[in-house]
Amino acid sequence: MSKLKKAYSAFERLSASTSWPEHVTPLPFKEGEEKRFWPTGFNAGTTSAAIKTRRPDIMVVSSDQPSSAAAVFTRNLCSAAPVSLSKEHLRTSSASMRAIVCNSGNANAATGRRGMRDAETMAVQTAAALGVHPEEVLVASTGVIGVPLPIERMSGAIGSFSAVVLEGSGADAAQAIMTTDTFPKFIAVDIALSGGTARLSGIAKGSGMICPDMATMLAFLFTDAAIDPALLREMLSAANERSFNAITVDGDTSTNDMAAILASGRSEQIARGSDDAALFFSALESVMTFLARLIVLDGEGATKLVEIRIVGAESDDDAQKAARAVAGSSLVKTAMNGEDANWGRIIAAVGRSGAKVDPERLTVTFNDLVILEPGYRSDFSEEEAKKILAEPGYTITVSMGNGVGRASVWTCDLSREYVEINADYRT
Structure with missing residues (x-):
């Protein structure tokens, strides 16, 4: 069974035991329909730097305008360079982001000053390709710890995004960030709000080194709703405690954990304390829980x-x-x-x-x-x-x-x- 077919099988299995809120409608994905995945304002692309294999191992998701951003990170004190850099970018950019770049196969952790320079290079190259500022790019990595990135190859691969249209599917993006995962993990839902519909989409990776604080994984979420960064951060943090911080595979917490969300503001406005805020939060928690359960379902060697x-x-x-x-x-x-x-x-x-x-x-x-x-x-x-x-x-x-x-x-x-x-x- 191909990795993508296994993903659809896992999606169907979990959907059968998932009670979605009435105002949340999951998109019924089938092969060939994955490009319906992204909310308005977002596009994605993948490429290969041959970090470990010849498959795509770099993913970029871009927003066509500044997007509210929030993220939660590993509490491991030996956190990786991209974790430190992304925290810094969230502080210096007033939580307004234009892109996320992520590589698989190499964690860029325990790599010292070189690791930080390499993470910065990933941000700079992504920004140059998209015509944005480096501080508007969140950086993530996953894979082997203690090995320097092949940054020259990666820079060339990331630079190729300037010459192509970002039109990858959610499945493409999810596959590019996999390590020992046996299938890509992705979900998109439409949320019925008081003034219309907003879309919320998410991809995740994780199979081993999974334990709370946070569970070892990467997750990237995107919505076209308009949400203030402070409210977005509160929602993400609360939903994270009942989703990615409520799973375990093997008791090991990684150096690279990150869950991030970008809100483009292209659809419905969500105000603090409103009914729509409660509706969006329940959808966010449901999507994050679904992705978290997919990670456990794909636990290394897991059968239950x-x-x-x-x-x-x-x-x-x-x-x-x-x-x-x-x-x-x-x-x-x-x-x-x-x-x-x-x-x-x-x-x-x-x-x-x-x-x-x-x-x-x-x-x-x-x-x-x-x-x-x-x-x-x-x-x-x-x-x-x-x-x-x-x-x-x-x-x-x-x-x-x-x-x-x-x-x-x-x-x-x-x-x-x-x-x-x-x-x-x-x-």
Whole structure:
């Protein structure tokens, strides 16, 4: 199966289990229709600098006018040069951007002063190709850490954008930023607002090194709505906590994580505190959650997409602690892979999470099958549990029994293939 066909298969699988808000309409993509993807004012192009292979490994998305911008970044203290540069550009440009450039195959992390110069060169070359200022370009990279960029080849490749029309599809752009991903991740929706329709589109990459703060990934979102940068930043940050910061594959947070959004202002005006602001935010959170779940679905070696749902915690913060502990437990994740209803591993993770726990009150269910009841009573059908755990997707719910706090984190199983993929990642 081709990577693009696998993307459509993943899209259909997640769509079947996604409840979109009534005012949000996902675009029904089919092969050959991807160019409907971009909101008004945005265009994209891809090219190859042969960083690791001969496939496209550089993506540029441009806006035909200054766009409000916001971004959230990794909290890893060994963050990469493009992260530092993009933060600086957001500060110096008053959060007004004209383009995003991203390369795959090389993270430009742990590369010192040269790495910063190379990131600056990416911005300068992109700006020259598009006729904008370097400070109006966000820069991102993903791939191997500790290796300098082949910046001369990359400069020539980026310079080629000046000689062509940017007319790449969302699928093209998503494929150009992949590393170990097995399929490109993209989604576009139309949002019904009070005065008309706005489009919101997003692409993402991620498969391994996925863990909250932020989950290791790149995500780029684009809308033709008109939104003030400060409001856009608040929306992105809040939606990020319940989407890209609510997934885990392997417990490793990268040096290059970034989620950014550009708003061209070519369609509906969205004011702070308005009904439209609430509608747009719910659409943004839904799109980011969909992309986040695609990342977990594509977890390196993953065969299961599992939602860890905590209810009845003393607070939402406690629920989040418990959910992350269960979702990130290697023992729980290997039990998922082996389709073993080992509820002891689940409650052990809850117990060490830092959340307030009364062990005698815990309830554990797999979908609707009760596995553990309060008082450590466990009487369930192993056969029925095995059927659920054999499914490609299911929900594990833990009821804490001591409050109203709740949280969800999406995770995947841990397989032998994960070790094989990461044992020789640099080759």
